[in-house]
Amino acid sequence: MKEKTQVSDINRSMYDFRYEEDESSFLENGITPDIIREISAEKGDPEWMTEFRLHSLGIYNKLEMPQWGPSIEGLDMDRIVAYIRPKKRMQNDWNDVPDDIKETFEKLGIPQAERESLAGVGAQYDSELVYHNVRREVAESGVVYTDLESAMHDERYANMIRSHFMKLVPPTDHKFAALHGAVWSGGSFVYVPEGVKLEIPLQSYFRLNAKGAGQFEHTLIIVEDNAYLHFIEGCSAPKYYEASLHAGCVELYVGNNSTLRYSTIENWSKNMYNLNTKRATVGENGKVEWVSGSFGSHVSYLYPMSILNGKGARAEFTGITFAGEGQDLDTGAKIVHNAPDTSSYMNTRSISKSGGASTFRSSVVINENAVGSRSAVSCESLMLDSSSRSDTIPSMVVKTDKADIGHEARIGRISDESVFYLMSRGLDENSAKALIVSGFAENVSKELPLEYAVEMNNLINLEMKGSIG
Amino acid sequence: MKEILLNRMPAPTWNRLDINDITVQIPDIPHSTQQCGNTAITALGSEFCGSIGNVTTISGNENINIALEIGQSRGYTVHADKSADITVIMYITANGSALLRTFADVRENARLRLVQVIVGNNDSIILNDVGADISDSGKFDITQIFLGGKCTVSGVCAELNGYRSDLSCSIGYLLGSGELLDINNTVLHKGKKSLSHTDVKGVLSGDAKKTFRGTIDFRNGSSGAVGSENEDVLLMDENVVNKTVPVILCSEEDVEGAHGASIGRLDDDVIYYMTSRGIPEEAVYRIISGSRLEGLIHSIGDAETEERALEALERRWKNAAL
Numbered sequence: 001m002k003e004k005t006q007v008s009d010i011n012r013s014m015y016d017f018r019y020e021e022d023e024s025s026f027l028e029n030g031i032t033p034d035i036i037r038e039i040s041a042e043k044g045d046p047e048w049m050t051e052f053r054l055h056s057l058g059i060y061n062k063l064e065m066p067q068w069g070p071s072i073e074g075l076d077m078d079r080i081v082a083y084i085r086p087k088k089r090m091q092n093d094w095n096d097v098p099d100d101i102k103e104t105f106e107k108l109g110i111p112q113a114e115r116e117s118l119a120g121v122g123a124q125y126d127s128e129l130v131y132h133n134v135r136r137e138v139a140e141s142g143v144v145y146t147d148l149e150s151a152m153h154d155e156r157y158a159n160m161i162r163s164h165f166m167k168l169v170p171p172t173d174h175k176f177a178a179l180h181g182a183v184w185s186g187g188s189f190v191y192v193p194e195g196v197k198l199e200i201p202l203q204s205y206f207r208l209n210a211k212g213a214g215q216f217e218h219t220l221i222i223v224e225d226n227a228y229l230h231f232i233e234g235c236s237a238p239k240y241y242e243a244s245l246h247a248g249c250v251e252l253y254v255g256n257n258s259t260l261r262y263s264t265i266e267n268w269s270k271n272m273y274n275l276n277t278k279r280a281t282v283g284e285n286g287k288v289e290w291v292s293g294s295f296g297s298h299v300s301y302l303y304p305m306s307i308l309n310g311k312g313a314r315a316e317f318t319g320i321t322f323a324g325e326g327q328d329l330d331t332g333a334k335i336v337h338n339a340p341d342t343s344s345y346m347n348t349r350s351i352s353k354s355g356g357a358s359t360f361r362s363s364v365v366i367n368e369n370a371v372g373s374r375s376a377v378s379c380e381s382l383m384l385d386s387s388s389r390s391d392t393i394p395s396m397v398v399k400t401d402k403a404d405i406g407h408e409a410r411i412g413r414i415s416d417e418s419v420f421y422l423m424s425r426g427l428d429e430n431s432a433k434a435l436i437v438s439g440f441a442e443n444v445s446k447e448l449p450l451e452y453a454v455e456m457n458n459l460i461n462l463e464m465k466g467s468i469g
Numbered sequence: 470m471k472e473i474l475l476n477r478m479p480a481p482t483w484n485r486l487d488i489n490d491i492t493v494q495i496p497d498i499p500h501s502t503q504q505c506g507n508t509a510i511t512a513l514g515s516e517f518c519g520s521i522g523n524v525t526t527i528s529g530n531e532n533i534n535i536a537l538e539i540g541q542s543r544g545y546t547v548h549a550d551k552s553a554d555i556t557v558i559m560y561i562t563a564n565g566s567a568l569l570r571t572f573a574d575v576r577e578n579a580r581l582r583l584v585q586v587i588v589g590n591n592d593s594i595i596l597n598d599v600g601a602d603i604s605d606s607g608k609f610d611i612t613q614i615f616l617g618g619k620c621t622v623s624g625v626c627a628e629l630n631g632y633r634s635d636l637s638c639s640i641g642y643l644l645g646s647g648e649l650l651d652i653n654n655t656v657l658h659k660g661k662k663s664l665s666h667t668d669v670k671g672v673l674s675g676d677a678k679k680t681f682r683g684t685i686d687f688r689n690g691s692s693g694a695v696g697s698e699n700e701d702v703l704l705m706d707e708n709v710v711n712k713t714v715p716v717i718l719c720s721e722e723d724v725e726g727a728h729g730a731s732i733g734r735l736d737d738d739v740i741y742y743m744t745s746r747g748i749p750e751e752a753v754y755r756i757i758s759g760s761r762l763e764g765l766i767h768s769i770g771d772a773e774t775e776e777r778a779l780e781a782l783e784r785r786w787k788n789a790a791l
Binding site for chain 1: 484673704705713714717723727731733
């Protein structure tokens with residue numbers, strides 16, 4: 001039997017299957033006011049949302065492309081399809097989902113995960129959610145988990161959505177936030193009432209099947225005071241030779257004394273430009289925990305941001321990025337300390353191989369009012385060959401003397417001493433290296449529920465089984 | 470007057486942090502026909518280098534007083550020839566806006582020590598650029614001590630081109646109200662087994678503002694290189710603003726890079742310990758923060774310069790803002 005002998009690229013075959021799309025369901029390429037109105041009409045938006053979309057488009061047209069990160073020259077916005085009409089409206093019964101879509105999610109293991117370990121599931125295929133379901137006992141506790149469009153038309157939540165939608169990430173934030181405001185479609189709305197602690201996670205899975213398309217889902221989560229939620233997000237797409245775009249948006253509102261854990265395993269295909277925006281605001285003694293694994297995409301700009309607005313609020317970011325051939329992944333986190341006695345901790349790992357480039361980029365800002373705040377940042381990078389790149393660009397801005405901030409970063413290759421130690425215990429050199437890389441990712445895998453840790457480890461470890469001899 | 474963009478970070482980050490570069494107004498200085506060393510090796514930028522005239526060449530031990538007047542620019546090229554061991558000490562003061570560039574050419578097995586003590590005042594805008602080209606087994610030690618100044622923009626760009634070339638950079642600063650210091654240091658590891666270490670210690674008080682950008686760039690082919698960088702900042706007043714960006718860029722597998730930063734106030738345990746031994750709290754701050762700079766001043770190795778620097782430090786302590 002062949003054992004682990006070299007560190008290989010992630011095997012994407014289980015994600016790369018695809019079905020042909022009926023192109024009559026595509027709206028025209030490009031982003032114009034007429035297309036925005038058409039999307040809005042297709043979705044039956046309330047008037048305020050149509051106006052919001054058109055306003056966002058105006059901002060999008062004025063803003064420049066980012067000049068500081070990986071190149072996105074290969075992304076031709078005139079060729080991106082912003083919206084694909086769904087074959088069928090969203091279903092709450094798995095049996096009613098169209099066969100090819102059902103088969104897609106079954107291959108990805110979503111229904112099995114729902115049965116075994118989740119409190120609720122949402123599945124998005126291209127532009128719209130196709131399935132949403134939540135366990136009866138969870139719904140009875142007052143937890144709302146549905147698609148954003150349905151919630152917007154439900155009078156119980158309509159005002160809540162209007163007062164929260166793109167308030168944390170305004171369209172003026174950057175060009176792709178403005179684009180999102182104009183063409184967003186799909187995504188989830190989660191509401192956890194005061195005092196409700198959901199012990200098992202909810203999950204949304206986003207699948208982009210169509211060629212040359214964009215996915216612009218919006219996730220809005222409101223966790224009231226003294227509550228707990230773990231939300232898991234997964235995403236994948238088959239590989240095409242045309243560029244695809246993911247410009248989703250996640251807005252999290254974490255109440256006083258509440259905790260929200262947001263876990264992501266991102267495995268988009270290598271033709272994907274992943275320009276996603278995630279942001280959380282945290283109330284008094286509340287906590288947001290980001291757990292993030294970035295494995296796919298051709299180019300990524302991904303920096304979940306935590307704004308600690310309540311006294312004693314906390315943020316944790318744990319992330320791993322694996323950049324292989326043809327990938328330029330710029331990932332990290334942003335934290336703003338905006339209240340007294342807040343604290344934050346970032347712990348990240350990145351691996352680069354076969355010409356891949358990974359960049360850890362972060363910012364910690366401690367504002368004048370954040371007296372007594374503390375922050376610690378730790379990042380480690382592993383280079384597996386000299387055709388790859390690994391950069392770390394952390395920034396720290398401190399505007400008060402009553403704060404403490406610590407930062408450490410390390411970059412290098414697998415140490416000879418570690419390899420020697422493992423070889424002296426009977427492993428061959430390549431197995432020893434593979435084991436070390438696997439252990440390097442442990443900071444993230446130990447933070448995930450078992451099933452997802454296994455999936456993440458599979459993404460790395462199973463494909464480390466090579467074929468040198 | 471004209472605006473000049475200085476201290477561009479080799480790898481920019483989010484614009485809204487206002488950290489990628491700095492724009493400063495300087496007097497119109499005619500472009501110089503003289504070049505101060507290799508102007509491609511610069512931290513402040515090529516536009517800055519084009520404004521440097523009056524270039525002096527140094528190839529032995531020197532102890533120089535540089536008193537820059539408004540609108541003046543000065544350039545020094547320091548040649549440390551093969552196996553030479555020289556020390557150049559600069560004590561720099563300025564009235565108004567002034568530009569200074571030093572280029573260090575460190576040849577095989579040579580050692581060059583460059584010390585810069587930069588003492589500013591309420592009117593001074595000092596732009597200070599150091600470039601260094603370091604050959605096989607060459608060693609460049611640079612010590613920079615910044616004692617105030619309305620606006621000081623400084624940077625070191627060192628290219629470790631040779632096998633086992635070596636850079637050691639020690640920086641200390643003490644800033645008070647109305648003062649700004651903007652530093653941009655870049656170390657390019659090109660030579661195999663090249664070494665670099667940067668150590669920055671500083672104290673900010675009043676409403677002082679400081680930015681430190683430190684980049685270690687491991688280029689392909691620099692196998693066996695080791696680079697490290699550390700900044701330790703003591704914040705003494707609620708209105709200070711500190712920005713730190715320690716960057717590592719790496720395109721070589723066989724290297725070791727590390728950076729660390731520690732930013733904050735004095736540890737409560739230290740204050741408690743010292744006050745419990747009868748030292749007033751105000752004096753505790755002065756002792757602890759002073760120790761960061763006094764150690765560096767005593768390492769200059771020239772009694773006269775050390776004395777002048779200690780006097781300048783003492784004058785700054787007497788400034789009410791400190």
